[in-house]
Amino acid sequence: MIQGIPIQYFLIVSTIMFFIGVCGFIIRRNLITILMSVELILNSVNINFLVFNRYLYPHQLQGNFFALIIVAIAAAEASVAIALFINMYRKFNNIDVENISEMKY
Amino acid sequence: MELNQIMFFLLSGLILLFSVLTITSRRILRAAVYLLTVLVATSGLYFLLKFEFMAAVQLTLYAGGIVVLIIFSILLTSHISHKFEKPELVNVIVGSVTGLVGCATAIWSIMAFPFSPTTQPALDVNMKQIGMHLMNTGHLGYALPFEVISVLLLASMISAIIIAKKGN
Numbered sequence: 001m002i003q004g005i006p007i008q009y010f011l012i013v014s015t016i017m018f019f020i021g022v023c024g025f026i027i028r029r030n031l032i033t034i035l036m037s038v039e040l041i042l043n044s045v046n047i048n049f050l051v052f053n054r055y056l057y058p059h060q061l062q063g064n065f066f067a068l069i070i071v072a073i074a075a076a077e078a079s080v081a082i083a084l085f086i087n088m089y090r091k092f093n094n095i096d097v098e099n100i101s102e103m104k105y
Numbered sequence: 106m107e108l109n110q111i112m113f114f115l116l117s118g119l120i121l122l123f124s125v126l127t128i129t130s131r132r133i134l135r136a137a138v139y140l141l142t143v144l145v146a147t148s149g150l151y152f153l154l155k156f157e158f159m160a161a162v163q164l165t166l167y168a169g170g171i172v173v174l175i176i177f178s179i180l181l182t183s184h185i186s187h188k189f190e191k192p193e194l195v196n197v198i199v200g201s202v203t204g205l206v207g208c209a210t211a212i213w214s215i216m217a218f219p220f221s222p223t224t225q226p227a228l229d230v231n232m233k234q235i236g237m238h239l240m241n242t243g244h245l246g247y248a249l250p251f252e253v254i255s256v257l258l259l260a261s262m263i264s265a266i267i268i269a270k271k272g273n
Contacts, residue, residue, distance in 0.1 A: 003111050014119040015211045019204040024128030026200035027192050054154045058227035065247050072254045076261035078171045082178040083269035089182040
């Protein structure tokens with residue numbers, strides 16, 4: 001429990017961040033920008049887990065470990081996604097979503 | 106206004122401002138740098154919540170690892186001086202409406218929900234506690250997720266190498 005900051009403040013910040021990520025996911029067409037939006041979404045979920053851990057269940061560490069695992073999954077996802085983007089760039093010479101309608105060889 | 110409140114508002118202002126800039130910037134390298142700022146400010150929030158270990162993980166893995174990976178891929182796939190065209194108006198309207206409606210619904214339900222914290226004494230989060238939990242197989246042990254994550258990282262590393270390698 002942090003002095004003077006209710007739990008709702010943190011949750012509102014992470015909610016707005018989540019929906020900014022969703023908005024970017026819909027608006028942008030470059031695949032790397034879409035990946036950045038996904039990172040924003042994952043990050044806001046991490047904030048939520050840690051805030052619930054600190055404010056509601058401070059006698060356990062579950063939120064901490066969930067956040068740790070999400071960070072690891074985000075790293076794995078980013079590495080595979082970037083490998084795919086580089087391969088697509090080699091094949092199609094750009095990485096806009098509408099130019100890439102097929103991904104098979 | 107207390108010091109930690111000032112810190113909270115500063116960090117959340119940074120987070121919101123630079124998240125908006127990340128998705129609206131038309132130069133992709135700048136978007137990556139804005140994303141880096143968002144991630145560093147988030148680790149500041151973790152320090153405010155007294156999760157020092159998670160803040161360090163955030164700084165090293167996200168701000169140090171993923172952003173560098175993204176910047177490398179930007180440099181490999183696009184020109185630095187390249188500027189995106191403006192997104193289509195339909196996309197902007199659909200995205201903004203989705204964002205605003207979802208945001209309003211979520212904030213309304215957050216404000217309406219009565220959060221009730223436990224009365225049990227708080228746990229002191231230190232490295233020893235985290236290590237004991239992470240390697241424990243009994244109650245509140247996280248040995249299985251830890252192993253699953255390590256297998257997942259190995260699999261994603263191998264698949265990334267195979268996908269990105271030249272020629273088959």
